[in-house]
Amino acid sequence: MAHRAQRPADEVNGNPVAVIGAGWAGLTAALVLSRAGRKVVLIEAAAMPGGRARTVHSDGARLDNGQHILVGACRHALSQMRAVGVNPLLALHPVPFRLLMRRRVSGGAAESFLLAPRSTRTRDLGAAFYEASRDAGLPRRLLGLAGAWRMLHRPLTRDLPVADWLRANAQPSGLRERVWEPLCLAVMNTPPAEASARVFQSVLRQSLLAGDGPARLLIPRRPLGELFAEPALQQLRTLGASIRLATRVRGIEARGGDGFLLTLRGGETLAAGQVVLAAAQRSAARLLPAEPVLDPLRRDLVELGERSICTVYLRYAKAPPELPPLIGLLGQHGQWLVPRRLVGDPHWLSVVISAADQYPMPDADSRWRRVGRELAQTLPGLGEPQQGRVICERMATLDARPGLDDRRPDTRTPLPGLYLAGDFCARGLPSTLEAAVQSGQKAAAAAITDGIPDLVRAAG
């Protein structure tokens, strides 16, 4: 989209760049702008930073609003963590790409399945996929292997649901049910029958095809807030940014090429030279100035849709024995188990339920009790939890259906000086921390570039 140079850079009229939202996208944008010497005001509705990746204090327990996992391919997110003084080698526990899955079977026993390629080289991945499809006859296993190669190596020219893509590539049921479908649900937070194969393929290619390092899973060793949001806020303060927590932006008014006027909770107003709108897609749609030129964007943002995630936290009277850092759960309400031992809370286990809107429960109590019961049958010796907490995020991620990338907005809006940032902007990625960080960097870079002609004019 053509974009004319933005007039009121902060150095020109004294107004700051306003960044709305202190999730990973907004924090990144604010950091990049501040490091470039721009005057920044960061405004966040909540009392703490982090957005959808924040620490939650619940009855004395320090939990996260959702169990988060990164992969080595999250280059931008990892480098932003480093830039605020967090060492990913200490803050994240690396696990080579491997999947350990457990299924409950009647009579109290449980079966395990392990996909453990020696490396992510084609030969080793192929051997692991071949082994994973052992239930099928030889011709189907070979066909499945050729299909898996195509899935990883031939970029898709048209988008389709993941389930159809797996079928078109002759994936045997063992491989589908134990590997691709659970992975799709976890990565895309959208069921395989509805998820975009193109975005899923893009994630697989960026991680599995990029080598052992990028394919590595990185499990937090610290509460989410400490991974980025809290140190980022600290650095922003040091850089002189103004931080307004617990301050909701009620509206943004465009002042006809002379910047913006923000209305804050309580009626206070704030003038801004440029605005980076880093609220999630639905809030961003509500906040866009009431200019007709923004109407199509407003509609597109709402149409991106949302999916929920529930995280069930279970506390055991006696700390469970040391378990692998990630266990896939097949055929039950919970989908992935991540012990909280790594974050220093050995009595707690967390269990993730992606696309939770598909798996309704009458209430939180029934949800954690059911997950606890099924887990006790899956991991003999674990017993039943003493206590449970459920955190459901109704708008956890985008609804990552086919055609998602075509619907995603550019960081530059049709209104000069107004930029979008957020996981919903980053093409080729589902809603992730990496997507949020990439979008924040891009929005800040655009705001800086567009401000330069004015600086040159002002200097001349």
Ligand SMILES: Cc1cc2nc3c(=O)[nH]c(=O)nc-3n(C[C@H](O)[C@H](O)[C@H](O)COP(=O)(O)OP(=O)(O)OC[C@H]3O[C@@H](n4cnc5c(N)ncnc54)[C@H](O)[C@@H]3O)c2cc1C
């Ligand atoms: C339960 C759960 C599990 C997840 N698991 C993973 C995972 O394993 N790996 C991964 O990479 N990603 C995961 N994600 C996704 C990841 O958390 C998001 O993609 C990322 O945090 C989005 O960051 P963001 O900055 O784009 O948006 P947000 O974090 O939503 O930030 C937007 C901010 O804007 C603020 N805001 C909104 N409206 C206003 C207003 N009017 N005024 C001021 N402020 C406003 C909000 O309060 C919020 O802080 C998960 C998400 C959830 C919820």
